[in-house]
Amino acid sequence: MSKMHKERTLTKNQQIIFDLIDKSPEPLKAYSILFNVQKKGINAPLQVYRALDKLVEIGKIHKIESRNAFIACHNSSCQVAKATAFSICEICEKVTEISSAGLSKYLANFKDKDGMKYSKYNLEFFGLCKKCNTR
Template sequence: MPQTQILSRNQKIVLDIIEKAKGPLKAYSILFNVQKKGINAPQQIYRALDKLIEMGKIHKIESKNAFVACRSSDCEISKATAFSICESCEMVDEISDAKLSKYLSGFNYRKGMKFKRFNLEFFGICKKCKKD
C-alpha cells in the first residue's frame, strides 16, 4: 500500500469535482459536470467512484446515494464512518470523533459476529436551517 495513491486521469477528474463541491454529489450530476472533459458514460463515473471509495478518498452517503470527499485524514481505508445529515438543506458533515469511533469499533454484539466496518448516519436540522 503506497502512502500516496496515484490516481488515474478519470479518478482525478471525479475526485476534483467532489472535493470542490459544497455538498454531496450524485453520480449523474458528476457525469453532467464532466462531459466537457470527455467523460461520456455512467460506467466511467462509477468506476472512478468505486476506486476512490476503496482508497478512502471519498465516502458514499448511503441514505442519499451521493458522494462526499473524505475530510478526515485518518480514514485512508474507511472502516469507520459517521456523518451528520441535515434533512432540510441536505448538508452533510463528516463526523470525526475519536471517542465515538473507538466506542463503535470496539462494539461487539452478543450474538456474535466480529465487525470489520461500520457506517453511521445521524439526521436532524442544521443550525442554519433552524434559523429560517
C-alpha cells in the same frame, strides 16, 4: 523518509472526478458528476461509477448511502472507507463528516450479542443543522 501514508496516484478519470467532488460543498450524485465532466471527455455512466468505486475503496471519498451521493473524505484519520459517520440535515441536506475519537472508538469496539465484532461500519445521523435549527 518515515513510514507515512502511501499517496496513491490517481488515474486521469479518478483525478477528474475526485477534483470535482472535493471542490463541491455538498455531496454529488453520479449522474450530476457525469454531466459535469462530459466536457473533460468522460462520456458514460460506467466511467463515473468505476472511478467512484475505486475512490471509495481507497478512502478518498465516501458514499452517503441514504442519499446515493458522494462526498470527499475530510477526515485525515480515515485512509480507508471502513469507519464512516455523517450528520445530515433533513431540511437543507447539508452533510458533514463526523470525526469524533470517542464515537469511532466506541463503534470500532462494539460487539453484538454474540460477541461478534465488525470490520466496517457506516453511521448516518439525521436532524437539523445549526442554521436550519434556528430559523
